[in-house]
Amino acid sequence: MRHLIANIVTYTIGAxxxxxxALFAWMRSSQVAITDEETIVAAHAPRTEPGFDWEExxxxxxxxxxxxxxxxxxxGWDQYPSLGLVGTFLADPGGREWLLDLHIYGLASExxxxxxxxxxxxxxxxxxxxxxxxLHNFGNEPSPxxxxxxxxxxxxxxxxxxxxxxxxxxxxxxx
Amino acid sequence: xxxxxxTYTALGEAFRQPVSAVSGRGWNDACALGLLPNLADIVDxxxxxxxxxxxxxxxxxxxxxxxxxxxxxxGRSFWLELSVALGFVGLTQIAVQFVLIARFRRMTAPYGIDxxxxxxxxxxxxxxxxxxxxxxxxxxxxxxxxxxxxPLGGNWASRAALVAVLALVTTVxxxxxxxRLKLQYERWRFFHLVLGVVALVFAQIHVSLAGLYIxxxxxxxxxxxxxxxxxxxxxxxxxxxxxxxxxxxxxxxxVRPERGDTHTLALEPVGHEGLRFSPGQFAWIKVAETPFTxxxxxFSFSSSxxxxxxxxxxxxxxxxxxxxxxxxxxxxxxxxDGPHGAFSIDRYNAVGYVLIAGGVGITPFMSFLRTMAxxxxxRPVLLIYADKTWNGVAYREVLEELSGSIALDVVYVLxxxxxxxEGERGLVTRQLLERRLPEERFPRACFLCGPPVMxxxxxxxxxxxxxxxxxxxxxxxTLA
Numbered sequence: 001m002r003h004l005i006a007n008i009v010t011y012t013i014g015a016x017x018x019x020x021x022a023l024f025a026w027m028r029s030s031q032v033a034i035t036d037e038e039t040i041v042a043a044h045a046p047r048t049e050p051g052f053d054w055e056e057x058x059x060x061x062x063x064x065x066x067x068x069x070x071x072x073x074x075x076g077w078d079q080y081p082s083l084g085l086v087g088t089f090l091a092d093p094g095g096r097e098w099l100l101d102l103h104i105y106g107l108a109s110e111x112x113x114x115x116x117x118x119x120x121x122x123x124x125x126x127x128x129x130x131x132x133x134x135l136h137n138f139g140n141e142p143s144p145x146x147x148x149x150x151x152x153x154x155x156x157x158x159x160x161x162x163x164x165x166x167x168x169x170x171x172x173x174x175x
Numbered sequence: 176x177x178x179x180x181x182t183y184t185a186l187g188e189a190f191r192q193p194v195s196a197v198s199g200r201g202w203n204d205a206c207a208l209g210l211l212p213n214l215a216d217i218v219d220x221x222x223x224x225x226x227x228x229x230x231x232x233x234x235x236x237x238x239x240x241x242x243x244x245x246x247x248x249x250g251r252s253f254w255l256e257l258s259v260a261l262g263f264v265g266l267t268q269i270a271v272q273f274v275l276i277a278r279f280r281r282m283t284a285p286y287g288i289d290x291x292x293x294x295x296x297x298x299x300x301x302x303x304x305x306x307x308x309x310x311x312x313x314x315x316x317x318x319x320x321x322x323x324x325x326p327l328g329g330n331w332a333s334r335a336a337l338v339a340v341l342a343l344v345t346t347v348x349x350x351x352x353x354x355r356l357k358l359q360y361e362r363w364r365f366f367h368l369v370l371g372v373v374a375l376v377f378a379q380i381h382v383s384l385a386g387l388y389i390x391x392x393x394x395x396x397x398x399x400x401x402x403x404x405x406x407x408x409x410x411x412x413x414x415x416x417x418x419x420x421x422x423x424x425x426x427x428x429x430v431r432p433e434r435g436d437t438h439t440l441a442l443e444p445v446g447h448e449g450l451r452f453s454p455g456q457f458a459w460i461k462v463a464e465t466p467f468t469x470x471x472x473x474f475s476f477s478s479s480x481x482x483x484x485x486x487x488x489x490x491x492x493x494x495x496x497x498x499x500x501x502x503x504x505x506x507x508x509x510x511x512d513g514p515h516g517a518f519s520i521d522r523y524n525a526v527g528y529v530l531i532a533g534g535v536g537i538t539p540f541m542s543f544l545r546t547m548a549x550x551x552x553x554r555p556v557l558l559i560y561a562d563k564t565w566n567g568v569a570y571r572e573v574l575e576e577l578s579g580s581i582a583l584d585v586v587y588v589l590x591x592x593x594x595x596x597e598g599e600r601g602l603v604t605r606q607l608l609e610r611r612l613p614e615e616r617f618p619r620a621c622f623l624c625g626p627p628v629m630x631x632x633x634x635x636x637x638x639x640x641x642x643x644x645x646x647x648x649x650x651x652x653t654l655a
Binding site: 002003004006009010013014016017018020021022024025026027028029030031032033034063064067068069077079108110114115117121 | 228231232235236239240242243244245246247250251252253254255256257259260261263264268286287290293294297298301305317319320329330386387390517644648649651
């Protein structure tokens with residue numbers, strides 16, 4: 001009798017584990033987080049008041065989205081590239097747009113093997129802020145002039161292209 | 176320790192009243208004689224059984240869902256996230272295995288530790304399958320990641336994962352094919368332990384290095400601490416528990432040869448009161464100068480549960496250790512971890528019993544019968560005892576003696592009977608059971624103990640004869 005029940009319980013627990021994992025995956029892929037309303041409201045509050053204050057938001061967003069792979073000092077490790085050369089793309093023709101594309105649509109290149117995941121779900125304001133954060137840190141000095149900063153409108157303009165990470169790689173500015 | 180059949184609990188009270196009123200005797204009398212099903216115990220057991228399973232699921236799933244607490248990295252595709260979740264669930268599952276094998280009696284008593292160990296084996300397969308799905312999905316999602324299969328190609332996170340997976344797969348292969356690999360039990364046990372710890376430690380390194388999901392100090396801390404606690408359990412089982420066992424030393428009081436290559440090993444407590452067990456339970460025993468040994472074997476008590484100052488085990492010569500039992504000198508120190516197990520008449524009370532033994536499977540039943548004799552238990556018992564030859568029937572003289580003092584009927588079934596044998600011959604078949612089972616068999620509880628093949632066949636036959644499966648208890652002695 002005990003063994004009979006034990007078998008049923010074992011299979012039930014096994015099934016529950018898979019269901020739990022699927023639930024987790026669904027929550028993650030739908031960007032669900034266990035948090036309170038205030039945090040969410042604060043995170044999505046529009047911050048486009050005049051004098052776009054990207055510094056704090058950029059740092060926050062970097063910690064949240066980038067730091068795990070590119071590390072706190074932006075030096076990267078192993079299959080994750082260092083961010084020290086990001087600024088140089090601004091000088092290339094089409095480099096500015098490409099920089100935005102690789103954030104929105106991701107990037108898959110032979111060189112780094114691990115693809116950069118698309119970050120298109122990040123709001124315009126935050127994406128602009130975090131790219132500005134990159135351009136002012138991690139060895140990207142001298143930083144771009146104030147008029148060269150990425151603005152939320154710039155991000156919005158690159159959306160809707162439907163590129164794949166591989167296509168973004170093909171658009172890499174020639175050097 | 177399991178609640179004694181006659182301990183009162185608040186929950187049990189409600190069930191006791193009406194039953195004891197019907198019985199016409201004092202509840203305690205009836206209970207002591209085991210005449211009534213101990214409902215209170217069943218309720219207690221069910222509640223604590225459900226409690227532990229709930230806690231178990233919580234422990235396995237909560238760490239995974241903790242990773243939804245911000246700050247979290249942006250979610251990726253469903254399949255990628257599923258692969259990660261499967262990896263995490265598999266890992267926590269492997270980690271919990273260390274608790275399962277730690278033989279915490281309070282935790283295992285509701286189910287019986289044999290069931291827990293059976294679960295340990297089965298769920299390990301499930302966990303390893305889930306863990307293998309984790310890299311598989313990742314690589315199908317992006318084949319360029321297969322470079323991580325090469326120890327030189329990936330990063331330190333993927334290398335740690337490779338070691339962990341290798342350790343896990345080796346553990347499974349070695350455990351499943353131990354007998355075919357002719358691996359000695361103790362050696363296997365050692366490998367199993369080491370590989371298990373290696374798998375856990377390297378899996379944790381993988382999680383910490385990959386780091387995407389435990390991106391805050393407190394999340395890192397929770398994961399590392401829990402992994403360390405699980406590995407620490409090994410220290411508890413192999414280091415601290417033996418230390419504690421040293422204070423409860425036993426000595427070999429007698430080694431008595433029985434029929435059929437069987438020995439009775441009798442132990443006496445040294446400087447303590449001994450041990451209280453339920454008839455039919457078993458203990459892991461180490462017969463050695465020191466408790467710090469991996470040579471430890473589970474054996475059923477064969478003596479009366481009413482005697483705690485001298486415990487006996489029936490041991491048939493089968494493997495390395497059991498073949499040497501006869502040579503153990505009296506006075507050798509021994510250490511006992513027990514009692515364990517749920518195969519007991521005290522747990523499944525009934526108005527009478529049907530016991531079906533195959534060979535050395537008689538041992539727990541010897542404990543049943545001797546206990547009943549000591550208690551003056553009047554309930555009828557039918558023992559169907561199958562063995563090869565008449566000369567090899569262990570304890571048959573004792574059984575003869577016991578049928579004088581308790582209501583015991585023994586039916587011997589011999590596979591190779593002597594020429595003048597008039598009793599049952601062959602195997603315990605459905606026809607035999609139909610012939611021999613008492614008319615009023617349905618209120619009786621039935622216990623099976625013997626070789627797995629026999630138990631399966633007899634179980635099927637009993638179910639065909641409309642014996643309710645809930646009344647059939649089995650002891651599967653493949654604990655390894």
